Amino acid sequence: MGFGKVISSAITGIDGRRVVVEADYGDGLPSFDMVGFLSSEVREARERVRSALKNTGIEIPPGRLTVNLSPADLRKQGNAFDLPIAVSILVACGILPEAFTDGYTFVGELSLDGRLRGIEGMLSHAISAGEQGMRGCIVPAENAAEGAMAETVDIFGFETLRDVIDFLLGNMEKDPEPVPDPAARPVREEDLDFSEILGQESLKRAVEVASAGMHGLLLVGPPGAGKSMTAKRIPTILPPLTREEQLETSRIHSVAGILDRSRGMVTMRPFRSPHHTISVQALVGGGLYPRPGEMSLAHNGVLFLDELPEFTRMTLDSMRQPLEDKKILISRVHGTYVFPARVMLVCAMNPCKCGYYPDRNKCRCSEREVRTYLGRISRPFLDRIDISVELPRVSLSEISSERRGESSKEIRRRVLKAWEVQKERYRDDGIVFNSQLSGSQIRKYCVLGQEEKDLMKNVFDRLDLSARAYDRILKVARTIADLSGEERIKAVHLREAVSYRGTDRKISGFM
C-alpha cells in the first residue's frame, strides 16, 4: 500500500510542459485506472506498462491501482508517458524508494518486453527540464543524443526498463550522455550548388539580393526554365544556421517527428516544398491539439511554393499574417499556441496555363485565360513578395556552355556580409532583415538624396507604380546597398530595385 510520484513532460505547441505522474496503490478489488485528461494513446499505456513490468520480472501484487497525470486541465497525448507511469507504479508499490527518483524527468515509450522506444519532441522535453532545474532526464537511448543537445540538463539514455531500475537503485553506473560536439556533428554533404545553374546571370543576381534581405521571391517562367532548380539551391547561399537557430529549428522538427536522429541537430537551413493540394492546417499548423505546419518546419529556411496559382486562395491567404509576424498563433478553447515561422518565401509559377505566354507562337491561351490564371493570387499576398523575376527559356548556347558560374560558397560570403550589416543596424529595432522594415522604419533607414528622390519621382510618373510598390522598392534598394557595402542608398541601387518590381504591373492588365 503506497503512493508514488514522478515528473514527466508533455508537449504543447513546441514547448515542453511539466507533468506530474502520481500512482496510488491500495486495497480493494484488483484494478488499474488512469485519469488526467488522456488521449487514447496514453490510455493504452496501461496495457503496455502492465506487460512491460511483467516481462521485466517485476510482480505487482493484486490491488487497486490508480494513476493520475496532472495538471488535470492539460490534455496528455503522445507516447512519452509509458516510462513515467511504470516508474510511478514501482514507487507506489515500494519497489523503488521515492527519493531515488527525485529530480529526474522521465519520458519514453515502452514495448511489451520492457524495452524503451524513442519518442518525438525530445529536444523540447530536455529544454523544459533544464528550465525547471531538474537534475537529469531519463530517456530512451535512441533519444539521448538529441536530448543532450539542449546542454542545460544531464541526459541518461537507457535500452530497457530493467536498466532504468538498476540505475535508480544504484546498481548500475552511467555517465550522462556527452553533449555532441558541434564540430563532430556530421555535416551533410552539400550536393547542390549554384554553379550548376548555367547562364541566367540576372536570375542569380535577383536570388542573391532576395537572400541577402530575406525578401519574398517570385519566379515566373515557362516549364523547364529552372525555377525549381534555382529554388532548391537557395539554402546553399544562405549563411549557416547559428546555434540558436539550430536549436529553434531542431525543436520544431523534433516535435513534428521529422528530425533525423542519426544526424542530431538540424544543421542545414530547411527547404520545405509543400504540394499545392496542401490544406490550411498542414501549411500553417493546426489540429485540435495543434502541431507545427510546413511554414514552421521551414523556420529559418526556405518555404517554396511551386505552381503558386494552383494553391487555393484560402491556403495562400492563411499565410498572410504569419508572413508578417514571423510566427503563427493558433488559438483553441484550451489555450493558445505559438509556432515560430521566420521563412524566406519563394514562389514559382507559369505565366499562364500552358506556360508559354507571352510567346504567342506557342501560347494559345486567350487573354481572359491568362488574366484568370494570374488573378488567382490575391493582391495582398503578392504585396508580401518584394522581388519578382521572370525566367526566359534557357537557350541552347547556355545549356551547352562550358562556363560555370559562381559557386554557392562565394555567393554565401556576400550574403553573410549583408546579413551582418543588417543585424548590426537593427540591433535595437527588434527586427533582423530589411524585408521586415515597417513604414516608419523605412523612413528612418532608407533616406534618399535629392538625385534619388528625383529618380523615384520619374519612376513613378513613367512606370505607373502603386504606393505599396514604393516601399517595396526602398526595402530592396536598402538590401542592394548593403550588399555593396554602402551606407546610403544610391540611384544605382534604386534602379536595380525597380527592375525587380514585376508583379505590380503584370496583374494590372498591361502585360
Place this chain on the structure above:
Amino acid sequence: MERTLACFLLNCVPGISYEKLAKCLEYAGSPEALSEMPGARLSECGAVISFSEQAAWDEWRDPELLKRKYDSMEKKGIVYYSRYDPDFPRRLLTLRDCPFGIFVKGKLPEEERNAAAIVGSRKCTVYGKESAHFFGRMLAKAGIPVISGLALGVDGMAGRGALSAGGYTLAVLGCGADICYPAENIDLYQALSAEGGIVSERPPGYEARPYDFPIRNRLISGFSDVLIVIEAAENSGSMITVNHALSQGKDVFALPGRVGDRMSAGTNELLKNGAQVLTCPEDIFQYFGMTVKNETVRKNQVRLSREEKIILDLMGSTPAGVDDLLEKSCFPVSILTGILVDLEIKGAVKKNGMNGYIRLI
C-alpha cells in the same frame, strides 16, 4: 406611330432578321406605315415571316410598350438616333445595310473629321499591344477619331492609347450599349462613356451572341474612312471587318509583322493582296492629306548616356533577353538592370514580361 418610335421598334423587335425587316420597310414605304401593319400582313412584302416572328411583331407593335422601353433607355443615359434623324452619322447612311437607328452613350465622332478604325486580334502579342496603343495615341493626338470594338487585345489597347492622348475614341459594341462586354474592360468602358462614345445597333439590355459580332464589324468600318489592322491570324474575325471595309470602298492599312509569326500571318497576307503598308502614323496623316507636326523626332528629344546608347544599340527588333545583353555588353548585372530601368523611364525600351526588353525608338 411617330417616326422615331417606329424605327425604335425595328431596332428592338427580337427574332426578326435585319434583311426581313428591310424588305418589309421597303414594301411599306416608311417606318410609320410599317408599324401600322399587323404581323399577319408582313408576309405580303415577299419575305417569309414565321408565326412566332409575327407574334413578336404584334407584341412589340404596342406603342405603350415601346414608349416605356424608350423612357427606360433614356434614363440609362442612352440616346437613340433613327436613320432619319439629322444627327444620324452620315457615313452610315451610305451603307447598303444601314441600321434603322443606333443607340449612343457618350458622344458621336465629329462628322467632318477623318476617322480611322483600329482592329486586330484579341490574343495579340506584346508587339500588337504596343503598336495598337501607339497608333491609337498618335492618331488621337492628331485629332483623328479612333474607332474600335472594346474587345480584349488590340481593340482595347487602341482605345486606351487614344484616351491617353486625350483624343476621341468610339467603341462599337455587339451587345446593348449599357453592357460592358468583355467585363475586363470596364475601366475603358467607363472612360469612353465619359470622354468618348459607345455605339450599338442593339437595344439596351441585349446580350451579344457570337453571330452579332460580324454584324457589328460592318459599323466599325462604316464609322471610319480607313481601316488599320494591327495583328490578325489567318481567317480571324478582323478579316470580316476588312471585307466590310473593302465592300464599303474604304482603304485598308496593315501593320507588317515577322514572317512565321502566327499573329501576323493575316496582316502579312493582307499586304500581299495589296493592302497599304503601315509603318508609322505619318502614313495615315499623308493618306488623309493632313500636315501634322510629326513627333518622330522623339528619338532626338531623349537624351541618352553613353552606356544607355551601348545597350540600345545591342537591341534589335526582337525582344532582347537581359542575359543576352549581359553577355554582349559585359556590364555587371546590377548595372545593366539599372540602365534598362533608366531606358524604360525614358520611354526607349519596354519590358516584355519574360525578362526581355523591346526597343521602342
